[in-house]
Amino acid sequence: MSRLVISPRHLQTIGHHGVTTYPEECCGVLIGRAGADGEPTVVERLLAVGNERDDSRHNRYVISPETVLAAQREARAAGLEIVGYYHSHPDHPSRPSDFDREHAWPGLSYLIVAVERGRVVDARSWRLSDDRERFDEEAIDQAQLATARKEAV
Amino acid sequence: MSVIIHIPTPLRRFTGEQGEIEVQGQTVGDALRDLTHRHPALERHLYNEQGALRSFVNVFLNDEDVRHLGRDATPLKVGDTLSIIPSIAGGAR
Numbered sequence: 001m002s003r004l005v006i007s008p009r010h011l012q013t014i015g016h017h018g019v020t021t022y023p024e025e026c027c028g029v030l031i032g033r034a035g036a037d038g039e040p041t042v043v044e045r046l047l048a049v050g051n052e053r054d055d056s057r058h059n060r061y062v063i064s065p066e067t068v069l070a071a072q073r074e075a076r077a078a079g080l081e082i083v084g085y086y087h088s089h090p091d092h093p094s095r096p097s098d099f100d101r102e103h104a105w106p107g108l109s110y111l112i113v114a115v116e117r118g119r120v121v122d123a124r125s126w127r128l129s130d131d132r133e134r135f136d137e138e139a140i141d142q143a144q145l146a147t148a149r150k151e152a153v
Numbered sequence: 154m155s156v157i158i159h160i161p162t163p164l165r166r167f168t169g170e171q172g173e174i175e176v177q178g179q180t181v182g183d184a185l186r187d188l189t190h191r192h193p194a195l196e197r198h199l200y201n202e203q204g205a206l207r208s209f210v211n212v213f214l215n216d217e218d219v220r221h222l223g224r225d226a227t228p229l230k231v232g233d234t235l236s237i238i239p240s241i242a243g244g245a246r
Contacts, residue, residue: 025244034162060244065211065218069238072161081162085241092245100243103209106198107163110243130166132197 002138003040004084004109004125006030010046011142015120017048018088018113024057029071030084030109040141041083041109047071060099061087084109084125091116094124096135104128109138154179156229158188159236167194181212182225184235199237211238 017026032044049071051061063085075081085108089095094114096104104110106128114121126135158174165172174191178184185206189196201207212219213236219227229235 027241056244059246061242063241065213065238065240068241069213069236087243089245097244097246099246103242105161105163105239105241107166 001136002035002127003141004043004111004138005040005141006043006111008142010043011123011140013046013048014086014111014113014123015115018090018115018120019118021051021088022115022118023090025051025059025061025088025090027051027061027063027085027087029063029068029075029082030086030111031071031075031078031080032083034081034083034107043083044080045078046086047074058090059092082108084111086111086113088113088115094122096126100126101128101132101135104132104135106130106132110135111140154229154231156184156233156235158184159234161237161239163239164195164198164237167198168192178229180225180229181214181219181223181227181235184229185212185225209240209242211240212236213238 028049029047030043032042035041049063049067051057052064053060053062072082089112094112109125111125113123125138125140127138128135155175155177158176160168160172176184176187178187199210214227215234
């Protein structure tokens with residue numbers, strides 16, 4: 001199982017974003033260092049972005065290519081890269097939908113926070129399989145951030 | 154004519170970790186076909202079952218979305234750069 005290392009503070013920020021936009025979905029970019037050869041992916045910073053959908057914002061989100069391009073430039077300027085995206089599922093479990101799967105990219109982490117009645121229930125992270133057939137859950141590791149950072153130096 | 158296509162990080166695993174690929178073509182469509190010919194594993198991530206570019210896959214010619222130009226028929230000239238830029242979408246149920 002792959003691992004996503006993210007600080008409790010960042011997880012809290014994502015949860016807060018989901019609560020703020022409830023009952024609509026929130027979304028944002030995970031910026032950090034991609035794990036290779038069994039190493040975990042490490043989130044170093046978040047970029048909260050607006051849901052650019054005009055309709056169905058309670059169960060759909062979109063981040064435009066222009067926003068992705070800007071996030072990519074910001075990440076690269078800091079010597080980092082986009083390692084994934086987060087979004088919320090208002091009043092729905094933190095499991096990816098078929099719609100999520102049809103629109104996902106492989107090699108990225110998709111962190112989903114479930115917000116029920118305006119409160120954060122849980123957060124889980126997923127990666128699309130290379131054949132696009134399924135999402136595999138990855139472990140969210142809040143404890144080993146300091147260790148992972150040391151290893152990266 | 155040869156142009157460079159920039160590959161986004163998540164798709165580099167299908168291009169032998171190359172971020173820039175030189176391809177041949179007179180139009181955007183030609184260049185993309187040459188890209189998937191060179192790296193067939195990319196095809197399912199760029200095109201749907203009907204052979205159309207997936208709605209969340211965007212191709213930029215220099216700084217402009219080719220959907221606002223001539224799409225596949227957009228002509229290329231020497232020194233042009235193509236970038237594959239994802240838009241990110243999803244949502245509950």
